[in-house]
Amino acid sequence: MPEWLMPPEEGFTAEDLDRLPQLPPHTELIDGSLVLVSPQANFHTLAISLLESALRRFAPSDLRVRREMTVTLGKRQRPEPDVLVVRADAIKGPEQTDFRPEDVVLVVEVVSPESELRDRERKPQLYARAGIPHFWRIEKDHEWPVVYVYELDPATGAYVATGIHHERLKVTVPFDIDIDLTEIDRL
Template sequence: MDDEPFPEWLRPPSRGFTVEDLFRLPDLPPHTQLVDGGLVFRARQSGYHSLANSLLVEGLRRTCPEHLRVRREMVVVLGPGQAPEPDVTVVRTEAAPGPDTDRYAVRDVVLAVETVSPDSVIRDRERKPQLYAAAGIPHFWLVEESPGRRPVVHVHTLDRAAGAYVLAGVHQDRLTLSEPFGIDIDLTAIDRM
């Protein structure tokens, strides 16, 4: 039995991978991210993860103003070695020209949402919020799973002076906010999905 050759793209350069590498390397698995110069491969999504993200996308789209668009699982370029893929993103309309868009610049992102997965707990809770805050994304939500299998949304806003997020609220059952725009999402609706 012949061993399959080690794919050349798995060998990181000494400087780490760059955004250019991420978009030019052949045969990368779908939804590959770039965090701290390393390629990050996503595990298969759970049913809960998919439902929670769908609930948020549908809820955000219901009240999203014309100057913004809601996107799911799109790369956001933060810097040369940083191109994570938030679960849900709200971007400026002019940054979302059509279906051929394969990435967004950080300057166009208003909200990044990460739904915690078992394979990415530290990245979702710690590293990605650090990166998003340092890059200046004004709003960040961290979505956790409650014991009842409902989303719990931790809403954060950027403290620009500190370059870090400040917890603005924890929402269970209903997510009602005035920023970044008027939002009202029934989180218990996941039970009916």
């Protein structure tokens, strides 16, 4: 067993993700524990591709779209959203491995069977606590994605649902977006 699988007594830290040798790609840090990603189903990959390409088309010039990069939310929290929208000035170069929560405008999680609890409960709690203003959760409903849209309520510090989108995602925040979700069939 690799030595890096054994956590230190106080748990792993956000910095450890950049220092641990032979760490598998897309490893996240949640509550001081490493979360290793399982192989993803075709739906997961297609949903990420659909959202990433559409968000790139609609994002204003001061924002950038990234996929599968971590956000350092605290000493023991460094989740990896499937898609992120970040401020353009937060891009530091090709060696960058993470973003700060204040640079993130939107995080998107595509739910997989192995990540249901994390994507539906724990990660939204962490993102909201860090002040990320927008969160979307994507789930599979028959053959198409369903997008659950949330916005941070500044009074409570928690996300509130602002819509559930089937077949078409049309919103005005964080910017004007209009995505035909059935396009997933053509990817």
